[in-house]
Amino acid sequence: MAHVSDLIADDIEQYLHLHQHKGLLRFITCGSVDDGKSTLIGRLLYESQMLFEDHLAALQADSRRWGTQGEEIDFALLVDGLAAEREQGITIDVAYRFFSTDRRKFIVADTPGHEQYTRNMVTGASTADAAILMVDARKGILTQTRRHSYLVSLLGIRAIVVAINKMDLVDYSEQVYRRIRDDYEAFARQIGVEAVTFIPVSAFKGDNIVSPSPNMDWYRGPTLMGYLETVEIDEDRMQAAPLRLPVQWVNRPNLDFRGYAGTLAGGVVRPGDRIRVQPSGKESTVARIVTRDGDLEQAVAGQSVTLTLTDEIDISRGDMISAAREPAGTADQFETTLIWMHDEPLLPGRQYLLKLGTRTVTASVTTIKYQVNVNTLEHTAAKKLELNAIGVCNISLDRPVAFDPYTDNRDTGGFILIDRLSNNTVAAGLIHFALRRSQNIHLQPVDINQEAHARLKGQRPCVLWFTGLSGAGKSTIANLVEKKLHAEGRHTYLLDGDNIRHGLNKDLGFTDADRVENIRRVGEVARLMVDAGLIVLTAFISPFRSERQMARELLKDGEFLEIFVDTPLEAAEARDPKGLYRKARRGELKNFTGIDSPYERPESPEIHVDTTRMTPEAAADLIVEHIRNGGYLAP
Template sequence: MEVQVESRGTTTEADAPQGSCLRVLTCGSVDDGKSTLLGRLLFDTSSVADDQITTLTKDSARFGTVGEGKLDLALLVDGLEAEREQGITIDVAYRFFASSKRKYILIDAPGHEEFTRNMATGASNADVAIVLLDARKGLLPQSRRHTFINALLGVRHVVLAVNKMDVVGNDEETFRSICEAFEAFAKPLGFTTTYCIPVSALHGGNVVARSAEMPWYDGEPLLAYLDNLECEADGDDGPFRFPIQMVNRASSEFRGLCGQVAGGIVSVGDNVIVAKSGQPAQVRSIIHGFDYVDLARKGQAVTVVLDECVEVSRGNMLVAPQSQPCISDQFMAHLIWFDHKPLLPGRSYVCRTETDVTDATVTALKYKIDVNSLAHNAATSLQMNEIGVCNISTQTPIVFDTYHDNRNTGNFVLIDRFSNATLGAGMIDHTLWRSQNIHWQVLDIDKSARAAIKFQQPRVLWFTGLSGSGKSTIANMLEKLLHAQGRHTYILDGDNIRHGLNRDLGFTQEARVENIRRAAEVAKLMADAGLIVLVSFISPFRSERSMARGLFNPGEFIEIFVDTPIEECIRRDPKGLYRKALAGEIKNFTGVSSPYENPISADIHLKTVGRQAEDLALEIEDYLTQLAAR
């Protein structure tokens, strides 16, 4: 059946008002009607071109869910094929339109918990958030989570749109009770404004025009409220921040610094400094596109030419001398966790900020936040979509502002060092001043001097494998060989360390991460003393083994995979642990109830079945001899 649609005009660029541009996010729980609401805004403001109407007519017949012969306005923003087939929003969709008063960027965020990362992306760019609720369901956990994330990401204005009022008979009492619950929840979050509107996105009630079906509502319809909403100016009053993306050497006489202004204004003749080095310079010229301009504002991509050839490159930042950012390797932050695998304190991740990429570790998870009650609960890990406050330590100092002061330079993401997947998004609260009070003490005798007196190269031989694979036996045999050659060695054995340094740790995944972190730091100290250190730990996770390798200079860390099939380890069972684990008497036992991640590219791969420990130790000794001869 064909859908009959009247021809509609559209707002052209020439017709668009010259006022401010408002970035509006719609969010909330799944199936509450976010895409339909935005489609209604576009349709009723004549912002849909005729060819789009034609396409929408065809798509409504194929994918529509509102009834035969009717336009499904949600399809205007659900652009992915999978979204149309499933009737859900997956990715963030951006649409542009203009009313008679201002321009708008509409941001449609997905409601499913699985796509919380996409919702957070949309919120990070929004001025105002429309939290949509189904009047039949009320305030759901996902609605609370999205509201809290908006507050966390700096959205200052929130509108509660109670949708599907037509389904509940346009009942005023239902609307009022939902508004009271929402306002009680949102009050401690610090929004500048909150406003509640009853709507019917499907039929257009109180979206662009007032609804005659809800005469008891005496407020403005949604579009009128947004038209009149006063938002704070964005960026011009903040300190100048210019992260360097590229150094442009168009010729031997031209050196321009390319990037996007992340805060404030910069003008020709302004004094600036290089954030990390503190070197001063003056802005000689600014190029925007192909034109030389007098100044550049936040959000503009420009090339800045300085009067001096100071040392500055990608990853650094030009800043205002009178208001400099923090430079630190430790800070506290709110963190939204996205991954199916939990965040574990002590595990090493890759931290990417506006300017830097460096290894980072969550040194402490202070608490996680209950999105329903906003309570601060003690936690040892963060699960998918949970929000927590943590301390983070980076391998090298980074340049940042607090997120409250600058969204661009105060945010970061944590990335998996193997898959390169984004695991979590963070907002920096403040630097940890203790990091400013601790400095490296310069010592006259260094690692090379300590190693030279022993006539050897410091090494860390990291034995990894299942319990019962033979790690300790082979390490003990190798140490005897090295000792006989006059080498200075020490064995760090997993069981022995748990009697002292790590006696407070259990065998949960979180405790295993901390167990390896401590062992790696001790091994580093011993290598600094010039020793050959043999570390014999199960160390089941690749991430922690990679973290340990990253503590050492190239060639110092040698990963040795003692590869023994679990069936053989169970047969050997030298300590009777497999028998207990298989009987359920030991929890979190590697290979039985806890995973072991095989090394992908170990330096030495020892297959032990059918071989003697002496022969395996000799194989490692030969490797060390060849390594020393290079």
């Protein structure tokens, strides 16, 4: 006779086999601080463990001998542990928990309710199928409840349940429940959320979590676990969408095989399907669908596969393989919604890295059209976006990308912005549509190019970018350098900060946003002058590294020479030729670099001029000699 423990082991193995084939629901818990998210997650983990034990008991009549004696979960200790763990990791991570019941597997994103960590909530919600919005029955709908609800709506989560928690602390009042439900429904209509399920619960005591609560016999809806087990997962919607495969890498182990690997972000693909590669627009036919376990006759959204094609065409990481009859769009300018997630504000004109699927490009916000007030949903004007702000913006890329509107495909319509210097993720974005001008404006080829201009002038064009504090001597030294080059018959032009602000940039002030735009315009003008074959000198404070890097990246390697005119603040302030420091110290001049606005010193300039040890004349000689030795001045 088989031993009882062997029978139980067989039952467990059978259960786990069935478990592997259950559907998976990803959901997020969100809401304001102390609404009970940790308690709820602890309760779900605790109850799922109890359900697991009950299932094994039904499978095995002698289940009393199956044992976790001395190992049972203590609910209170579990909740305390979750709360402590989350507090320790609150600033860096979203905690993901896995649990399972007879019907379904679950992954829950446990995110903090603090306003300053809204970015964590966005991270968790970006891959969620459902959202549980926690509301403290004693407090009702709060600002963070509205913010998280708006974000859930923006991020395309269709299954939303409002868990009105701590009902035990309001004597299980039906009147409290109905008041909160009515308040939330009014707000939900404003943000376009139509289907919301409301469940009154006590996560701590277990009311309406797994079993209907006898304390709230007036409630006839589902329990929370019942909702999670039966809510529809919209798996078919993306399979019915057009084919989208962002190419993650090109797999070429030998000359006889060339495959394009990635995870299907939409649609179904079969051998023989006609495809289009974007943004190039080239077409081919699928030859094979290759996986580690062998070839497939069909692959669907969510599967990771390698496609081979019947034609040898140029495809790289970041390209998109689309259905030929229903291709993705391609553009380099969009209207988007941005959720700003960094302490440093978003400044229009500043360049960031944009990651859309497997493609990474350079991007900048050209216009903030408006910011959304999450309490009133009012659209307000904004020149920058602060931490947790939500704004509708126009954005421009340095090259076209393949995309879909976010409402059609979350994977091919959602992106992140990354700070180019720190590599931190600073924003999440949702594409609305391509701007028409991105389709109508094209580069016009010309016959007389930069090389032709440079040959005629007998010099190698470049930008000499002078940076330093006000009063450091940038304009003085730049003027001397230009005089020396002019005396040699060189073709130059000096762009000086004050002179530019009398014309091209007369509409700009001295806020951080205006300083970014000031340097963006100067960088573009300098690029055009280099294209004309000139040696361009620019004398601007240009206080931010990111904008100096932006100007550098507009040019080819070797065409941008950063010259740091290094003068200590005390020395520059002592000179104060224009009286600006005195005004700034008296509070008459706001956002003055070195006083109440930062100056970010160059980290590795091509030329370093120390004005405490060198005269302007000597500095000019040093710079001319440097560019001569670098081959910029043809003999």
